[in-house]
Amino acid sequence: xxxxxxxxxxxxxxxxxxxxxxxxxxxxxxxxxxxxxxxxxxxxxxxxxxxxxxxxxxxxxxxxxxxxxxxxxxxxxxxxxxxxxxxxxxxxxxxxxxxxxxxxxxxxxxxxxxxxxxxxxxxxxxxxxxxxxxxxxxxxxxxxxxxxxxxxxxxxxxxxxxxxxxxxxxxxxxxx
Numbered sequence: 001x002x003x004x005x006x007x008x009x010x011x012x013x014x015x016x017x018x019x020x021x022x023x024x025x026x027x028x029x030x031x032x033x034x035x036x037x038x039x040x041x042x043x044x045x046x047x048x049x050x051x052x053x054x055x056x057x058x059x060x061x062x063x064x065x066x067x068x069x070x071x072x073x074x075x076x077x078x079x080x081x082x083x084x085x086x087x088x089x090x091x092x093x094x095x096x097x098x099x100x101x102x103x104x105x106x107x108x109x110x111x112x113x114x115x116x117x118x119x120x121x122x123x124x125x126x127x128x129x130x131x132x133x134x135x136x137x138x139x140x141x142x143x144x145x146x147x148x149x150x151x152x153x154x155x156x157x158x159x160x161x162x163x164x165x166x167x168x169x170x171x172x173x174x175x176x
Contacts, residue, residue, distance in 0.1 A: 010065040011035065013044050027051055029077075040070045047077040049081075085113045088155055097140055099160035113155040117141050119162040 008016075015033040022028040022044075028051060031043035044059075046052040055074055062069045085103075088104035092098045092115050100115045117140035144157040 009068075011040050011063075011070045014063055014065070014070060017068060018042060025051075028055070040068065041073050042070060043073045043075060045075050045077050049076065052076045084109075084155055088113060088115060096116055115141075115144070115155075115157050116143070116160040117157065118160050119123070 012033060012035075017029070019030045022030055027046060028176040029045040031045060034041040034043070044055065046055060052074065059072050059074065062071055064070075089101055092101060097118055097120075098115060099118045100114075100116045102116060103114050104114065106112060119138055120140070122140060122143060123135045123137045125134055127134050128136055131137065139159050141157040141159050
């Protein structure tokens with residue numbers, strides 16, 4: 001009779017290592033490993049503010065295993081939940097590069113937030129050998145997506161229309 005050996009992927013080992021380090025500490029709780037094809041996260045709940053700050057400063061946001069990244073999400077127990085939509089509104093309100101901030105509801109009744117940047121090409125020196133002048137050229141929506149490296153679920157960076165046509169400026173779901 002053959003034994004069926006199962007190997008743990010390295011991110012499962014990492015999660016178990018975190019558990020082993022902190023499972024005796026009543027102020028730190030290592031949550032489950034969220035392991036799906038598009039994301040891997042370990043949520044860590046801390047009830048002591050000093051330990052929360054220390055863990056936030058010392059533990060990397062991402063732990064990389066080859067081409068797989070595991071995100072460490074550290075939450076302070078008892079702290080109010082963050083509101084990504086409100087944070088984005090607060091962050092970009094009054095920014096001269098933002099044309100508008102809009103909310104819409106899709107066909108499934110899911111609320112979406114759109115940070116609509118002005119339609120301008122941003123250029124800066126970047127030693128880009130594929131550009132004759134060595135410049136990076138891009139839209140602000142692409143820059144924001146790269147800078148924040150975050151999945152906002154129903155929050156989006158986009159570009160305000162350059163010119164009006166019959167479909168432009170109609171909210172999501174009102175197009176013919």
